[in-house]
Structures are given as structure tokens and as C-alpha cells.
Amino acid sequence: MRLPGSLQGRLALGLGLGLAVLWLATAFATATLLRSEMNEVFDSALEETAQRILPLAVLDILDRDEEGVSQRIASLRQHEEYFTYIVRDDLGRVLLRSHSADIAVFPPYEDVGFSQTATHRLYFDAALRGTITIAIAEPLAHRAEVARESLMTLALPLFVVIPLSLIGLLLIVRRSLAPVRDFSGTLSSRGARDLSPVGADSLPDEFLPVSDAVNQLLDRLRRTLEAERSFTANAAHELRTPVAAALAQTQRLMAETKDATAGARAGEIETALKRLNRLSEKLMQLARAEGGRLRRETASDLRPVLCLALSAFERTAGADRIVAEMPDSPVLSDFDPDAFAIMVRNLVENALRHGTGEAPVRVRLTREGLFSVRNDGPALAPETLTRLTARFERGQNTSADGSGLGLSIVQAIADGAQARFSLHSPATGRPDGFEARFQVPLAQEDS
Known part of the structure; x- marks a missing residue:
């Protein structure tokens, strides 16, 4: 993965990812703790249900005229039953069961307390010296579903909070770096005509050393360019007078001499002096173009x-x-x-x-x-x-x-x-x- 090139993008991405990881870790730890607490609550509910149903079942069984008869409790209305139970005697005969109870789910009674199979969590209890027992079962899938819904409830805000956090972080970072962008824009608009110091009053403290270094560089560059322009202008200006005097003397020599060879040499000197005069004029024009x-x-x-x-x-x-x-x-x-x-x-x-x-x-x-x-x-x-x-x-x-x-x-x-x-x-x-x-x-x- 390639990191963004801008400091603004890197800060927003780093803070956003850090916030997302922190939120996920918090959600996972909360879900783990919540699942443990939920198991305790469900176990307590199993035990409490058994202790409420067992005395009523004992009274109902003792009042029967015929022993060993199995009875299914009818449902008043259609509903999803998470807790199912059966009541058995010491011979293992089912005397009473809930309307959705599956006998195959309940293992034989061994002792009072909790037990667990591959599919259910069970609680066993006994009355009348163990002659009547009750077993209450809860599907493990029910607990897993409740835990999953709780985890989704914790994780769902991530899809909203994380993007909003990234946008908020991006806006905060962008606003914080606005002086840096202004400084960069001002600096990029400068040229050889404007090498004055760039204002840095609104820059964050971390960027002040950079601003000082840039302004020092601009100052050294300005002095160097001014020295170059000054030398070019002064040299071209100082050349004009002696070149003009030498050209006048050469032209006078050409007019006065009778020697053809000397006249030709004087003509060559005149040509060279005229070229030098044009060059000095061009140098002055160049200094004018670069400095004025x-x-x-x-x-x-x-x-x-x-x-x-x-x-x-x-x-x-x-x-x-x-x-x-x-x-x-x-x-x-x-x-x-x-x-x-x-x-x-x-x-x-x-x-x-x-x-x-x-x-x-x-x-x-x-x-x-x-x-x-x-x-x-x-x-x-x-x-x-x-x-x-x-x-x-x-x-x-x-x-x-x-x-x-x-x-x-x-x-x-x-x-x-x-x-x-x-x-x-x-x-x-x-x-x-x-x-x-x-x-x-x-x-x-x-x-």
C-alpha cells in the first residue's frame, strides 16, 4: 500500500486507521466480556426456571391417580420456545414435558447442576430425595445468536463513525495546515523579481525553522542576483565611454592615413569596436530587463x-x-x-x-x-x-x-x-x- 504524498493525507489516514483499530479492539473486548456475562445470566435463568417449575411439577405428579403417565404441557399460543424441559422419575420415565421438548436432547440425570452437550446447555435438579428430577435445556445456537447480535450492535457504528471520523480528521488537519498551504502558495508565486521574505506569522511552530531557512535562502539569492545585475549594468555602462572614444580615434585614423594596409587594419578595429559597443548596449538592456x-x-x-x-x-x-x-x-x-x-x-x-x-x-x-x-x-x-x-x-x-x-x-x-x-x-x-x-x-x- 502506497502512503499519500501529502502530510495532510498521511495524518488523516494514520489517525483514522488508529481510531478504527482501537474501536475494533474495544468492541472485541466488550463482546468477549459481554458474552461471559450473558452466559452467567442465561445459566441463572435456567436454574431459576427449574426451581420454579419443579415444585409445581411435583404437586401435579403426586395428585395423579395413575403413576408413570407422561403428560405434555399444552401451549396457550404459538411462540418460539428457547427453554424446554422434562420431568422424570427415578426409573427414567418422562412424567411431564414442555410442548416443544425433544426427549433425545436430554441425557440421563446424573447430578444436580449444569451440563452441556454439543447442541444444548442443560440444568438438572431433583426433589423428593431424587425420585423426581427436572432437566431444562437451552439451545447453544440461541446464545450464539444473542452474542452475534450484540457484537453487530457494537460493530455497526464503525460503518458510520469511522467515515465521519475520517472526514472530521481531514477537515481538522486541512484547517490546521492552511497556513502551510498559504506559505507554499506565496513562495511558489515568487520569482527573480520578488525575493522578499515570506511572512510566517500564522505558521505552526514546527514549520518555523523551515520558514527561517527559506527566507535566509531568498535573502542570499537576492543579494547574489543584485550583485550580478549591478556588475552587468556597471560594466556595460563603463565600457561605453572608452569604446566610443576608441571608435572615434579609429575613424579619425582611417580618415587621415594614406597607407592602405593601415587603413584596412583600422577598419577591422572599427568593426570590432562597433561589435563591442553593441554588446555593451545589449548588456545594459539585459540588466534593465532583469532588474527594473x-x-x-x-x-x-x-x-x-x-x-x-x-x-x-x-x-x-x-x-x-x-x-x-x-x-x-x-x-x-x-x-x-x-x-x-x-x-x-x-x-x-x-x-x-x-x-x-x-x-x-x-x-x-x-x-x-x-x-x-x-x-x-x-x-x-x-x-x-x-x-x-x-x-x-x-x-x-x-x-x-x-x-x-x-x-x-x-x-x-x-x-x-x-x-x-x-x-x-x-x-x-x-x-x-x-x-x-x-x-x-x-x-x-x-x-
């Missing part, structure tokens, strides 16, 4: 933010490379506009970089807040899709000039804003292509 508040108290229309973000690509990639579609009505959301713009830039930049040739990138924002970016290209394997949101991961086009951080930044934004982000290849309704979908959290409409 991505939801606001007020809602705003996301369409102007989308238009502003796409305008930068239209200047660099051309107006024909991006086909945008958005609703005429406002798309209101409490999503932080800066985070939304970062998400748009990364997804569109990824589509432009990895798209096929000059095929347009299709950007769409629906009234329901579903933002999608689709580009042409060969379909990606499912195992490739699953790892694209990891840091510094690239797709099949590893020669593309990218940092490998764009999709991981979008994933971090989705996690921080409690939004849904998914990748699909092939694109919806096509045999090839790549599509990224981001479900923007919409503002609740006033009822």
Missing part, C-alpha cells in the same frame, strides 16, 4: 511607441524592408514603454539580421495585444528553437553579426512582465520562415 519594474500603475497606448521604434530601422534598413500592421484603435497596456521598445528593437533586429535576402519583415500588433515579427528563411529544428532564448545562443546562421543576446533579453522582459513569449518555425500558415510572438499584458478595462 516592467509594469506601470497607468496604462498607455503602445502604437506610438511601436512607430517610433520602427522608424529607426526604416532609416537604416529602408522603408520597404519592414511591413507594419496595427489596429486603428488604441492598444492600452500597463507595460513599460521603454521595455516594450527594447523588445520591439530586439525582435525586429533579429528578423532583419537572420531573414533571407531583401524579403520584408512583417510586424503586427493586434487589438488583443499580440505582437508578432515574421521573417523569411529556412525552417528551424524544434531543438534549435528551444535553445534560442538562452544567452549567447545563435541560430543556424552563425555568420550573422549578432551578440546572441537579443532573444534572451526578450525572454527576460516576458518573465519580468508576466507576459508570454514564444518562437515558431515554420511561421504560421507557411512551410518555412520564423515567427516570434509576444503577448503584451493589456490594461484592465473599467467596468
Whole structure:
């Protein structure tokens, strides 16, 4: 038998089974004691009946005109007779018997007292110096039936008490463990954005050490993540100034030098510095996505933010490379506009970089807040899709000039804003292509 996995189930099952075993043991002991007491009562009834009937039988026999005549006592009405008796003389002749008495049941008289056969319990008594005897018999089946009914009376409440007890125990245990469930629910709802201590005021004393250990772990984890984010943001910020200065000097060198070899080397340095500059920008975006508040108290229309973000690509990639579609009505959301713009830039930049040739990138924002970016290209394997949101991961086009951080930044934004982000290849309704979908959290409409 497999025990329940929950503490609540184990307590209820253990207490319920313990109560059932205790009740059964009590019922068995009570039935054993009751049977012994019942035997004493029945034996007393046998003896008392014999002592009442025998004097009357003696008077009746002495008043007869003829000796040795057997007489059966007639029944006044039909009834079930548990006690039967016979009266005999010293020669063993039956002088008197009850209407249901079976002579074969009664053994010969030996002495005053109790006797027992395989089927009956008997009591013998004598009068007139043993010349007249009486034997009263009671079927053992009658006693067994009475004992069985008494035992059933004791055991019957088990079928009601045990289920009710289990239900009561389950409710008590469930109510007692409610603070533990609340603590577990609060803890499971926490993420990297909220590592504050979990309240444990209502927890039972037995769980307080667990609560303290969990809160200490959350505190250590919070400090570790803050240190990592701080290092990433500071390092990326501090890199921007020297990288910008080095890039300016390199471009000046390229403009002033007449040596073709030196100019080519300067061009390579410029390319590397630009890549480093983009990497520092991506690192700052990642720190912003992982550490900042991505939801606001007020809602705003996301369409102007989308238009502003796409305008930068239209200047660099051309107006024909991006086909945008958005609703005429406002798309209101409490999503932080800066985070939304970062998400748009990364997804569109990824589509432009990895798209096929000059095929347009299709950007769409629906009234329901579903933002999608689709580009042409060969379909990606499912195992490739699953790892694209990891840091510094690239797709099949590893020669593309990218940092490998764009999709991981979008994933971090989705996690921080409690939004849904998914990748699909092939694109919806096509045999090839790549599509990224981001479900923007919409503002609740006033009822």
C-alpha cells in the first residue's frame, strides 16, 4: 500500500486507521466480556426456571391417580420456545414435558447442576430425595445468536463513525495546515523579481525553522542576483565611454592615413569596436530587463511607441524592408514603454539580421495585444528553437553579426512582465520562415 504524498493525507489516514483499530479492539473486548456475562445470566435463568417449575411439577405428579403417565404441557399460543424441559422419575420415565421438548436432547440425570452437550446447555435438579428430577435445556445456537447480535450492535457504528471520523480528521488537519498551504502558495508565486521574505506569522511552530531557512535562502539569492545585475549594468555602462572614444580615434585614423594596409587594419578595429559597443548596449538592456519594474500603475497606448521604434530601422534598413500592421484603435497596456521598445528593437533586429535576402519583415500588433515579427528563411529544428532564448545562443546562421543576446533579453522582459513569449518555425500558415510572438499584458478595462 502506497502512503499519500501529502502530510495532510498521511495524518488523516494514520489517525483514522488508529481510531478504527482501537474501536475494533474495544468492541472485541466488550463482546468477549459481554458474552461471559450473558452466559452467567442465561445459566441463572435456567436454574431459576427449574426451581420454579419443579415444585409445581411435583404437586401435579403426586395428585395423579395413575403413576408413570407422561403428560405434555399444552401451549396457550404459538411462540418460539428457547427453554424446554422434562420431568422424570427415578426409573427414567418422562412424567411431564414442555410442548416443544425433544426427549433425545436430554441425557440421563446424573447430578444436580449444569451440563452441556454439543447442541444444548442443560440444568438438572431433583426433589423428593431424587425420585423426581427436572432437566431444562437451552439451545447453544440461541446464545450464539444473542452474542452475534450484540457484537453487530457494537460493530455497526464503525460503518458510520469511522467515515465521519475520517472526514472530521481531514477537515481538522486541512484547517490546521492552511497556513502551510498559504506559505507554499506565496513562495511558489515568487520569482527573480520578488525575493522578499515570506511572512510566517500564522505558521505552526514546527514549520518555523523551515520558514527561517527559506527566507535566509531568498535573502542570499537576492543579494547574489543584485550583485550580478549591478556588475552587468556597471560594466556595460563603463565600457561605453572608452569604446566610443576608441571608435572615434579609429575613424579619425582611417580618415587621415594614406597607407592602405593601415587603413584596412583600422577598419577591422572599427568593426570590432562597433561589435563591442553593441554588446555593451545589449548588456545594459539585459540588466534593465532583469532588474527594473516592467509594469506601470497607468496604462498607455503602445502604437506610438511601436512607430517610433520602427522608424529607426526604416532609416537604416529602408522603408520597404519592414511591413507594419496595427489596429486603428488604441492598444492600452500597463507595460513599460521603454521595455516594450527594447523588445520591439530586439525582435525586429533579429528578423532583419537572420531573414533571407531583401524579403520584408512583417510586424503586427493586434487589438488583443499580440505582437508578432515574421521573417523569411529556412525552417528551424524544434531543438534549435528551444535553445534560442538562452544567452549567447545563435541560430543556424552563425555568420550573422549578432551578440546572441537579443532573444534572451526578450525572454527576460516576458518573465519580468508576466507576459508570454514564444518562437515558431515554420511561421504560421507557411512551410518555412520564423515567427516570434509576444503577448503584451493589456490594461484592465473599467467596468
